[in-house]
Amino acid sequence: IIFFWVARMIFMALEFMGEKPFSDVLLHGLIRNADGSKMSRSKGTGVNPLDIIEEFGSDTLRFTLITGNTPGNDIRWRPEKVEASRNFCNKIWNASRFVMMNLGDFQAPAGGELPTDLELTLA
Numbered sequence: 001i002i003f004f005w006v007a008r009m010i011f012m013a014l015e016f017m018g019e020k021p022f023s024d025v026l027l028h029g030l031i032r033n034a035d036g037s038k039m040s041r042s043k044g045t046g047v048n049p050l051d052i053i054e055e056f057g058s059d060t061l062r063f064t065l066i067t068g069n070t071p072g073n074d075i076r077w078r079p080e081k082v083e084a085s086r087n088f089c090n091k092i093w094n095a096s097r098f099v100m101m102n103l104g105d106f107q108a109p110a111g112g113e114l115p116t117d118l119e120l121t122l123a
Helices: 002-017 049-056 058-066 079-101
Strands: none
Touching: 049 058, 049 079, 058 079
């Protein structure tokens, strides 16, 4: 079905605009509930990502969504997976701080802030 939808979009754009509208098509899976049903705001089965970020942090949410999933496949949303991801990210953070503190004259920043030379670029 998706092939014909994309082909129709290209044919219509070539006919009416005289140029191809895009060269790449990216597909992704859905985020489903733990039971495999599709999340829906109207049914109240969705999860607000801003609430998850507020409680666990954006890195935890990103890590949760990319681990144990193959690109293009659906992922099942489980709150316990978010907690496990947070715990793992905390272990990595603490191990990194331990290593940095033992590198000599390094001072660990207060409040979990990274020095500017260690900040990650967010895409």
